Amino acid sequence: MSEVYVTRRTKLRARCQASGSATALITRPANVRYLAGTAPRGAVLLLGASEDILLCPGPLDDRMDGRPDQALRIHTLPGAAGDPAVAAADLAAGQHAGSLAVEEHHLTVGRHRAIRSVVPRLRLADLAGAVEQLRVIKDEEEISCLRIGAEIADQALGELLESILVGRTERHLALELERRLVDHGADGPAFATSVGTGPNAGRPGHRPTDRRVEEGDFLSVCLGANYRGYRCEIGRTFVIGTSPADWQIDLYDLVFAAQRAGRESLTPGAAYRDVDRAARQVLESAGHHEGLPTLTGHGVGLEIDEDPQLAPAAMGKLDACVPVTVEPGVHLPGRGGVRIDDTLVVRPEADGGPELLTITTKELLAL
Amino acid sequence: MSEVYVTRRTKLRARCQASGSATALITRPANVRYLAGTAPRGAVLLLGASEDILLCPGPLDDRMDGRPDQALRIHTLPGAAGDPAVAAADLAAGQHAGSLAVEEHHLTVGRHRAIRSVVPRLRLADLAGAVEQLRVIKDEEEISCLRIGAEIADQALGELLESILVGRTERHLALELERRLVDHGADGPAFATSVGTGPNAGRPGHRPTDRRVEEGDFLSVCLGANYRGYRCEIGRTFVIGTSPADWQIDLYDLVFAAQRAGRESLTPGAAYRDVDRAARQVLESAGHHEGLPTLTGHGVGLEIDEDPQLAPAAMGKLDACVPVTVEPGVHLPGRGGVRIDDTLVVRPEADGGPELLTITTKELLAL
Numbered sequence: 001m002s003e004v005y006v007t008r009r010t011k012l013r014a015r016c017q018a019s020g021s022a023t024a025l026i027t028r029p030a031n032v033r034y035l036a037g038t039a040p041r042g043a044v045l046l047l048g049a050s051e052d053i054l055l056c057p058g059p060l061d062d063r064m065d066g067r068p069d070q071a072l073r074i075h076t077l078p079g080a081a082g083d084p085a086v087a088a089a090d091l092a093a094g095q096h097a098g099s100l101a102v103e104e105h106h107l108t109v110g111r112h113r114a115i116r117s118v119v120p121r122l123r124l125a126d127l128a129g130a131v132e133q134l135r136v137i138k139d140e141e142e143i144s145c146l147r148i149g150a151e152i153a154d155q156a157l158g159e160l161l162e163s164i165l166v167g168r169t170e171r172h173l174a175l176e177l178e179r180r181l182v183d184h185g186a187d188g189p190a191f192a193t194s195v196g197t198g199p200n201a202g203r204p205g206h207r208p209t210d211r212r213v214e215e216g217d218f219l220s221v222c223l224g225a226n227y228r229g230y231r232c233e234i235g236r237t238f239v240i241g242t243s244p245a246d247w248q249i250d251l252y253d254l255v256f257a258a259q260r261a262g263r264e265s266l267t268p269g270a271a272y273r274d275v276d277r278a279a280r281q282v283l284e285s286a287g288h289h290e291g292l293p294t295l296t297g298h299g300v301g302l303e304i305d306e307d308p309q310l311a312p313a314a315m316g317k318l319d320a321c322v323p324v325t326v327e328p329g330v331h332l333p334g335r336g337g338v339r340i341d342d343t344l345v346v347r348p349e350a351d352g353g354p355e356l357l358t359i360t361t362k363e364l365l366a367l
Numbered sequence: 368m369s370e371v372y373v374t375r376r377t378k379l380r381a382r383c384q385a386s387g388s389a390t391a392l393i394t395r396p397a398n399v400r401y402l403a404g405t406a407p408r409g410a411v412l413l414l415g416a417s418e419d420i421l422l423c424p425g426p427l428d429d430r431m432d433g434r435p436d437q438a439l440r441i442h443t444l445p446g447a448a449g450d451p452a453v454a455a456a457d458l459a460a461g462q463h464a465g466s467l468a469v470e471e472h473h474l475t476v477g478r479h480r481a482i483r484s485v486v487p488r489l490r491l492a493d494l495a496g497a498v499e500q501l502r503v504i505k506d507e508e509e510i511s512c513l514r515i516g517a518e519i520a521d522q523a524l525g526e527l528l529e530s531i532l533v534g535r536t537e538r539h540l541a542l543e544l545e546r547r548l549v550d551h552g553a554d555g556p557a558f559a560t561s562v563g564t565g566p567n568a569g570r571p572g573h574r575p576t577d578r579r580v581e582e583g584d585f586l587s588v589c590l591g592a593n594y595r596g597y598r599c600e601i602g603r604t605f606v607i608g609t610s611p612a613d614w615q616i617d618l619y620d621l622v623f624a625a626q627r628a629g630r631e632s633l634t635p636g637a638a639y640r641d642v643d644r645a646a647r648q649v650l651e652s653a654g655h656h657e658g659l660p661t662l663t664g665h666g667v668g669l670e671i672d673e674d675p676q677l678a679p680a681a682m683g684k685l686d687a688c689v690p691v692t693v694e695p696g697v698h699l700p701g702r703g704g705v706r707i708d709d710t711l712v713v714r715p716e717a718d719g720g721p722e723l724l725t726i727t728t729k730e731l732l733a734l
Contacts, residue, residue: 041572058661102476105476105477106475107475108471108473109469109471109475109479110472110493112476113471172546172549175549178542179539179542182539182542294425
């Protein structure tokens with residue numbers, strides 16, 4: 001595995017050097033993990049002029065996620081040694097680096113100031129989202145982690161559907177799903193599991209409440225597994241009871257059509273905003289303008305919400321091997337709504353088109 | 368409740384004005400919540416020259432934690448409107464504020480730069496930890512939330528102790544504790560529940576693994592409830608089986624003595640470092656120097672780890688109505704260890720001394 005990390009750091013170094021910095025300081029945890037194999041709490045990565053160093057506050061131990069790349073030097077700093085970012089900048093200065101690129105979108109003003117005061121002669125540049133950009137296209141190892149995570153989420157959801165739901169609270173269903181994720185081998189939930197019933201169903205980002213599932217409700221569920229650091233997402237909506245109302249069937253069919261249109265537009269070269277538009281226009285043409293989510297999908301990987309954003313104003317085009325969610329929904333205040341969410345990997349037509357990772361049925365199940 | 372928030376903002380405004388800033392921008396979520404009553408995701412608070420405004424990306428809805436202070440103006444920004452911090456700075460400039468104090472320990476370099484470019488004539492100052500300092504001493508309403516949270520954690524732990532433990536994994540015990548916290552009315556766990564068995568027991572910050580509880584193990588548990596945003600903490604260590612080994616009894620007695628010494632030193636006016644030393648010297652005088660935690664306690668409140676730090680180099684003295692943890696421990700690599708952790712509120716002698724919130728027994732229970 002070490003080669004993977006060396007290759008990633010080599011790519012990043014080339015980008016830094018092209019923009020005039022011999023060294024870079026990585027502070028954002030998901031970026032540290034991507035380049036170093038692990039990101040112990042508070043650790044930073046120095047991409048040095050002569051060597052790369054992971055600086056950790058306190059000893060590395062077997063509690064950390066992931067394994068550090070063997071090609072990396074590891075510095076552990078005692079607890080009272082101060083900010084590892086400042087220590088890293090000091091090392092960069094010692095390597096006679098003229099400038100250090102930092103993640104200005106993550107580093108605080110206070111830490112930036114501390115670095116400047118300790119190494120005033122080091123020019124600080126902005127690395128911007130260089131690591132985030134590298135992370136967009138996944139290798140097959142990364143996709144394999146997402147695929148396993150999606151299988152785990154499918155299993156957890158499938159088991160829930162076989163149990164009695166009426167009378168149970170949103171909170172309990174969410175906790176039960178999280179327990180089942182761990183049962184099936186997840187390192188944990190990918191994000192806080194959302195369960196919404198009745199008027200809460202279909203509301204994006206809904207936090208589970210003490211409301212109990214009732215006969216006739218919509219029930220919407222959104223969950224994902226964290227497997228070896230990689231996070232996937234699945235969302236489904238069901239009806240409780242034997243016969244869905246007409247408005248429920250109509251709303252479900254509409255969101256299903258929007259989600260299918262989004263999925264079918266996932267091809268290498270498609271503009272992010274066109275994928276969004278494909279799904280969004282189905283909802284808008286049925287008169288739903290209010291209460292639509294600001295995006296209809298996003299990248300997933302080491303973070304649950306990463307680049308790209310599939311949104312009306314997003315700039316850029318999809319590449320092959322980019323995993324994204326497609327998750328349109330409609331929420332009607334006071335009545336509830338529908339949300340359908342899959343994780344897929346963009347693949348060329350020749351390879352069969354988008355690869356669906358979350359395979360739980362999208363038929364409207366009456367439970 | 369509105370008066371509470373108005374009073375807090377008035378105190379902060381006085382501090383800002385004393386250091387030359389008529390306005391302040393609060394971005395750290397726990398600080399926003401402390402001053403505004405709620406902190407929707409991405410929201411920032413402008414302490415303005417003429418009025419205070421909570422700027423939220425997207426509409427407020429009933430998913431948010433807490434309720435916004437009624438005396439506050441609320442601006443909701445559409446999703447595409449950009450960074451609320453920049454919008455807030457623009458408003459401050461419109462109020463003819465000469466300078467704006469920002470939280471340099473939280474605001475990123477990128478956002479700071481964006482503010483400067485939009486309102487170049489506004490002088491940006493550093494608010495530093497002014498809000499964190501206000502948060503140290505709690506009012507009785509806040510302490511009451513912590514007290515209820517502690518009761519919930521005690522209940523969850525008590526129920527776990529009545530169940531069969533041998534053969535169950537650390538992960539499952541942790542998930543079960545979290546479910547019980549929610550059962551008893553917590554909004555959620557205060558932090559990721561830690562369960563360590565055998566060689567993992569007593570290790571600070573241990574993440575639950577698939578190791579199963581065995582006869583003869585130490586079992587250490589650390590959990591807490593989030594109740595209305597306030598987070599408490601309790602940690603206990605048990606032995607599994609009928610007869611603890613002599614080394615287990617000795618180690619337990621030692622940590623218990625250290626923890627008692629820490630608790631008994633909690634008086635208004637006591638230096639943070641003296642509380643730490645009281646606990647730490649008991650462990651050190653028994654020959655334990657390696658593997659001691661960097662701190663033996665810390666403040667709790669809207670965050671699980673807030674000021675003060677009870678550590679060897681900490682500066683400052685305890686006040687009445689400051690809730691802190693006292694949590695010394697010893698971990699012997701390969702063998703396991705003991706950790707005992709309470710949340711207490713500092714109270715004057717005349718009021719009966721420190722108020723213990725987490726009342727689960729600290730006898731060495733053999734389960």
